[in-house]
Amino acid sequence: MKKAPSGILPIIAVDRRSSVPLYRQVYEGYREAIVDRRLRAGQRLPSTRSLASELGISRIPILSAFEQLLAEGYFESRVGAGTFVARSLPDEGTPLEARATARGAAEPERPGRRVVSRASEVLSPTGDPWFAGHGPFRLSEPALDQFPFQVWSSLMARHSRNPTRNQLAYGDPMGYRPFREALAEYLRTSRAVRCEPEQLMVVSGSQQALELSARVLLDTGSPVWFEEPGYAGAKDVLTLARARLVPVPVDEDGLDVSAGIARCANARAVYVTPSHQYPLGGTLSASRRLQLLDWARRSGAWILEDDYDSEYRYESQPISALQGLDRDSRVIYIGTFSKVLFPALRVGYLVLPEDLVPRFARVRDAMDIFPPTLFQAVLTDFLAEGHFARHLRKMRQLYRERRTALVDALTRELGDTVEVLGAQAGMHLVAALPERLRDRHIAERAAKEGLRAMPLSTCYLEDATRQGLVLGYGGTDAARIPEAVRRLRRAVR
Numbered sequence: 242m243k244k245a246p247s248g249i250l251p252i253i254a255v256d257r258r259s260s261v262p263l264y265r266q267v268y269e270g271y272r273e274a275i276v277d278r279r280l281r282a283g284q285r286l287p288s289t290r291s292l293a294s295e296l297g298i299s300r301i302p303i304l305s306a307f308e309q310l311l312a313e314g315y316f317e318s319r320v321g322a323g324t325f326v327a328r329s330l331p332d333e334g335t336p337l338e339a340r341a342t343a344r345g346a347a348e349p350e351r352p353g354r355r356v357v358s359r360a361s362e363v364l365s366p367t368g369d370p371w372f373a374g375h376g377p378f379r380l381s382e383p384a385l386d387q388f389p390f391q392v393w394s395s396l397m398a399r400h401s402r403n404p405t406r407n408q409l410a411y412g413d414p415m416g417y418r419p420f421r422e423a424l425a426e427y428l429r430t431s432r433a434v435r436c437e438p439e440q441l442m443v444v445s446g447s448q449q450a451l452e453l454s455a456r457v458l459l460d461t462g463s464p465v466w467f468e469e470p471g472y473a474g475a476k477d478v479l480t481l482a483r484a485r486l487v488p489v490p491v492d493e494d495g496l497d498v499s500a501g502i503a504r505c506a507n508a509r510a511v512y513v514t515p516s517h518q519y520p521l522g523g524t525l526s527a528s529r530r531l532q533l534l535d536w537a538r539r540s541g542a543w544i545l546e547d548d549y550d551s552e553y554r555y556e557s558q559p560i561s562a563l564q565g566l567d568r569d570s571r572v573i574y575i576g577t578f579s580k581v582l583f584p585a586l587r588v589g590y591l592v593l594p595e596d597l598v599p600r601f602a603r604v605r606d607a608m609d610i611f612p613p614t615l616f617q618a619v620l621t622d623f624l625a626e627g628h629f630a631r632h633l634r635k636m637r638q639l640y641r642e643r644r645t646a647l648v649d650a651l652t653r654e655l656g657d658t659v660e661v662l663g664a665q666a667g668m669h670l671v672a673a674l675p676e677r678l679r680d681r682h683i684a685e686r687a688a689k690e691g692l693r694a695m696p697l698s699t700c701y702l703e704d705a706t707r708q709g710l711v712l713g714y715g716g717t718d719a720a721r722i723p724e725a726v727r728r729l730r731r732a733v734r
């Protein structure tokens with residue numbers, strides 16, 4: 242039985258001037274809401290008293306209507322609990338089907354009429370088994386059980402119990418000022434990003450950062466260099482913005498800038514993951530960084546730097562952000578808390594060149610006005626009181642162990658078949674497969690074994706030149722990894 246929500250008033254139009262008696266209007270209003278499935282079996286109904294006061298009529302017609310609905314079995318009353326939509330009513334079927342039956346006909350089709358945008362039709366359907374639910378190797382899943390819930394809940398309580406006026410009212414499209422100050426300090430210190438709080442905009446994850454950037458910087462058909470292979474989330478949002486993606490190959494030194502110039506020298510922008518190329522794991526070399534900045538300066542292109550997980554690097558210090566080298570304000574720096582804390586926070590940020598701030602702020606205001614304040618207030622203290630730095634240190638150690646367990650198990654079980662790429666950083670690596678094997682088939686077989694391995698070929702815009710499995714290890718206990726790899730071996734062979 243579903244939980245009964247508490248007597249929310251449904252929309253029932255009552256017209257006092259109508260010749261239809263009031264009790265009949267209330268009766269029909271409820272009956273139609275139930276047939277339409279706007280009200281569902283088991284849902285609690287308001288008291289007749291509050292309904293009368295809400296509709297501005299006397300209680301008598303409402304009592305009559307309720308009596309009839311009870312008598313006909315639409316409502317049921319439970320002693321001491323109130324009146325509910327009858328639980329015996331069928332609760333299946335889509336609302337649309339119910340409406341069609343109630344009115345005796347389905348909505349007429351309108352041939353030849355385009356009802357959705359072309360851009361939205363370009364997106365491929367979702368539902369790939371490697372993104373369904375959880376399981377070993379699930380990408381982008383941090384060690385959720387290691388999160389410091391105790392600290393977090395006390396900070397949440399602190400800010401929920403006594404919120405300031407500023408924390409409740411409409412806010413700045415750029416985000417909550419104290420959070421941007423704490424974040425700017427972190428980014429300058431740990432990521433070598435050159436920024437002031439004024440340049441920081443808080444967004445709901447990298448995804449929104451990219452959407453906003455596309456809205457402000459791109460026109461329909463604007464050419465954008467895109468890493469090949471690259472991040473499907475970025476591909477989707479840029480495609481939706483109707484950018485023209487130009488695949489640019491990557492190797493162990495990251496994006497091949499010369500190939501980009503050869504393919505499309507006048508691109509409006511480039512999407513790039515310099516610290517940890519997604520998915521192959523390369524690092525953009527110093528010479529390519531300078532070449533990329535130089536090309537952007539000369540051509541007036543924008544560099545969208547997605548720095549999604551560079552806090553985790555196991556063999557050396559984290560790589561400095563490309564943005565820190567930029568002297569010409571060409572880089573839009575994008576970061577996220579999805580990997581370092583947890584994805585459901587939906588908190589990320591943009592560091593903008595100063596002259597772009599007013600444009601971004603204005604567009605943001607038109608989109609969703611400003612980001613929710615509560616989590617930002619909590620995160621401000623989480624950073625300022627040292628919890629964030631402590632959590633990062635702990636996670637770096639943990640992911641290093643998980644990474645090592647995975648590399649060891651892959652070498653032991655599949656060493657003659659796979660080549661491990663990109664294991665020096667982040668929360669995923671690539672097990673590259675020989676060309677004769679099809680990564681999609683293997684990933685589908687692995688999904689049947691409960692594993693969530695993403696086929697590398699899905700990261701290509703053009704025909705895949707490599708087959709492989711992208712394996713996340715952030716969310717899988719080191720002790721469980723050997724057994725998961727044995728299951729993976731069954732899927733590969």
Ligand SMILES: Cc1ncc(COP(=O)(O)O)c(C=O)c1O
Pocket residue numbers: 380381445446447448449472474514519547549576577578579584588589
């Ligand atoms: C390359 C890359 N960028 C960004 C993100 C994070 O996205 P978001 O901040 O929207 O959760 C991910 C997560 O999977 C990613 O793989």
